[in-house]
Amino acid sequence: MKLIRRLLIASVVILIIGAGWLWWSLPKKVDMATYAPADSFVYLEANSLTEIAAALERNDTWKALGPLLGTPSNSPNHWLSAIARAGIGPAGSVILARAQIALVIVGMNTSEDGDTLRIKPEAALIVETHTSQRRGSSAVEEAVKRIAGFAYGQTACTQHSEGAEYLECVAPAGDRRIVAALDGSLVVIGNSKTAVQSCLEVRRGQRPSLRTDADLLRMRSNLSTANALASGYVSSANAARLFSWAAPLLMGKTPGDRQLEQLLGVSAAKILHGIAWSSEASGGGIEDRFLFSLEPSVVERLRPAFQTVQTDDEFWKLVPETFQSLTLYRSEDPQAAWVAMNSAVSSKLDTLSAVIFATILRSALSGYGITNPQELLTSVSPPLVTLRPETGAEGSILIARIRDREKLQHTLAQLFSGGRGQVIEGVQSDPQKEFAAVIVGNYVLVGKSENVRRCILAIRTNQIVSPVTKLQRVIHFAPNSSAAITTYTNDESRISSFMSVLSLAQSTPLSPERGESLKTAVRETSFAATETNLSSIGIERRTRSAFGQFSTLLSLLEPDHAAPTR
Secondary structure (H helix, E strand, O other): OHHHHHHHHHHHHHHHHHHHHHHHHOOOOOOHHHHOEOOOOEEEEEOOHHHHHHHHHHOHHHHHHHHHHOOOOOOOOHHHHHHHHOOOOOHHHHHHHHOEEEEEEEEEEEEEEOOEEEEEEEEEEEEEOOOOHHHHHHHHHHHHHHHHHHHHOOOEEEEEEOOOEEEEEEOOOOOOEEEEEEEOOEEEEEOOHHHHHHHHHHHOOOOOEHHHOHHHHHHHHHHOHHHOOEEEEEEHHHHHHHHHHHHHHHOOOOOOOHHHHHHHHHHHHOOEEEEEEEEEEEOOEEEEEEEEEEOHHHHHHHHHHHOEOOOOOHHHHHOEOOOOEEEEEOEOOHHHHHHHHHHHHHOOOOHHHHHHHHHHHHHHHHOOOOOOHHHHHOOEEEEEEEEEOOOOOOOOEEEEEEOOHHHHHHHHHHHOHHHOEEEEEOOOOOOOOOEEEEEEOOEEEEEEHHHHHHHHHHHHOOOEOOOOOOHHHHOOOOOOOOOOEEEEEOOHHHHHHHHHHHHHHOOOOOOHHHHHHHHHHHHOOOOEEEEEEEOOOEEEEEEEEOOOHHHHHHHOOOOOOOOOOO
16 A cells, blocks of 8 residues: 555656646737837737637638638647647657747838839748757758648759848749748748848847837727737838838829928827727627727717618618628718718818818729718718729719608719719619619619629519618628728639638648539638728727638738639
8 A cells, every 4th residue: 555655646746746747838919019020010929820810710611611621620739739739740740839920021012014003011920939949940841841832833952051040032023022031949031131130120129119119009008919820010100101102092193292292191190099909709600809009189070980770781772782791880870971071081171181081982982983972971971882893893883761762863963974974773783884873772872883783684674682681681790880990802702712722721622523612612602891980099990700800811922923713
C-alpha cells in the first residue's frame, strides 16, 4: 500500500509540474499595434488563427460546403492545440498555433494610365511567431515560397542579411515581389522592401508605433475587441484621406484632382474621427461590426435621420428574385432625414466645402434621374428602398411608398422634362427613354429605364421575392430587423471566391461533379445582412454573413490566373 501511495503522490506531482510547465510555456500575447507604424493607412489584427479556423468550421455554411470541398468539419483537438501553443511539435504547427498576426497598409502609390488613376497599396503582414528564429526560420521560408508560388506561379527566390534575414521572391515578369524578413520571433512579409522595413523600424524604436494612438485604444474599448476573432482600425487622418480619394467617384469625377482631394480631406477630418472593425462568431455565421466615430455635434444633428417608423413587407412584391442588393430605409420622415444629413455635415464646414458636400449628397440620387431630392422626398413615405435588380446591372432603382400621388406626378414630370424620362401607370415602360418612373399600386419605381424594365418584367411573370420563394433565405441573418437602415446583399460572389482559394490551396483538385455540386450549394447559401444605426459615438454597422470579412480577406489571395469556383 505504501508503494501504491508513493506512486500516486509521485504521479500527482509530475502532473502538477507538467501542467505548470505547459502553462509557463504558453506564449504571452503582445499588442500587435506595437509593431505597426503610427501612420499606417489601415491596420488589421488577429490574435489566434486556430480560433478563427474553429469559428469558421462551426458555422452553418461551412457545414454544408466543407464536405463538398473534401474538408468536412471536425471539432478541433484542444489538447493538441494546447501542446502546440506550448511549443511542442513540428515548427510549422507550433507557429500556426502560437502566432499573432497583423496586416498594415503603410503607403499608397498612385500612377496614371491614360484617364485611369491606378492605386497600388504598399502592405505588410506582421507575424509574431512566439518561436525562436533558429527553430522557425525553415518553416517560415518554406511558407513564403509556397505563398509566392501560389500567387505568382514559378518564382525566383534569393536570401540575404541586412540587419535581419531577408527572403525575396520575384514574379516571372519581374513586376511583383514578396519580401520577407525574419528578426528574432518576428516575421514581416510585404509586397515591397519599404513596407517591410517600416515595420522593422517600429520594432527597433526608430519610428513611433500605432500603439501610441489614443483613438485606437478608445475604439477598441467601444467595440470590445479583446475577445474578437479579429479587429481593425483606420485613424482619423487616414479615414479622411481615403474619403478624399473615393468622394470624386460619387461626384462623377476622375480621381487625381489634388486640389479637390486636399479640400475633401481637410473637410472630412472635421467630421470623421476614425473607423474601427471587429469580428466574432454569431448566429451560425460571422458578425462584423464597423464603428464610424463622428464629431459629437454631427451625431446630434444626425438624430432625425435615424428616427424610424415601423414598416410592412409589401415592397418585396416589387423585388425580382435575381436581385443583387437591397437597402431598406425606415426613416420616419424621408425629407427631414435628407435635411438632417445635409445640415449635420455642413455645420462643420466652410461655405465652399459645404457646397461640395451637398453636390456629393445630391449625386447619391442622380443615378435615378433625381436632381431635386428634397422635392421628391416630400411626396413619398417610408419605406424607401434602393435596389440593384441583378448582378451586372448598371445602377440601381428607388422604390418608395406614395404619400401624395398628385404631387409626386407633378415632381416627376418636372424631373423628366426635356425627354429625359417618362412617368407611367402600370407595368409598362419605354426603353428608349433614359429614365423611367412606374407607379404600381401604392408604390413608385424610379431609375434608369433598363433597370426599371427588369423589375417590371419580374412583376409581370411573378418572378419576385415572396415568402414561398426565397424571402426567408434573404432575411436569414436579420429576420426581425428594426434598424434605421438594413441592407441585404447576395453573398454568392464572396463565398465562391472564398471556396475557390481553399480549393486551389488543396493538393487534390475538385472533380467536375464535386465542383458542380459546390456551385449549386453556394447559390443556395444565405444572403448577408447589414444593420446601420446611430450610436452616441457615431454610425455603427453590423453585418452578419457566412464567413464575414474573412472571406473578403482570403479572396485577395486568389491568383490572377485562377478561375473562381462559380
